[in-house]
Amino acid sequence: MKIQITAGGIYDGEGKEVPIGTTFDVKDEPQAWKGRYGVVSEGGDGKTPVINPDNATGFAVAETSPGWFVINKDGQAVTKKLRQSDLEGFDGLSDEDKAAFADLHK
Known part of the structure; x- marks a missing residue:
């Protein structure tokens, strides 16, 4: 699954804030980030992500x-x-x- 950061308040392992618009490939939705990301694609073979x-x-x-x-x-x-x-x-x-x-x- 691919997600895109849509709001601030998410930090990387070094304590730096992740820029809005950054995308990540994740196995499951990160519930702790709820409201600060959008699902770009559910993952899947041959699917093209669609960004709002x-x-x-x-x-x-x-x-x-x-x-x-x-x-x-x-x-x-x-x-x-x-x-x-x-x-x-x-x-x-x-x-x-x-x-x-x-x-x-x-």
Whole structure:
């Protein structure tokens, strides 16, 4: 199975945070990471992974501390800290609207 990291808070064996967008091949879903990754493919012979085109911009919402979130662009925070209620519907925005939203909340 292949997973893709979609939020911060996952660290490698050396204590460095794994960049958002990194993919891993895993045997089973890592339940401790629930909510911070997406399944790209279930694994299988001859299957081509399909990545959600809504995430193609590199924008992702990441929790920085309990109840506080930022918007990351290509793994780097591009907004101030926001509450979850401020971010409702963000994932459904167009690429241009995501960029505009991020600009408004610098």
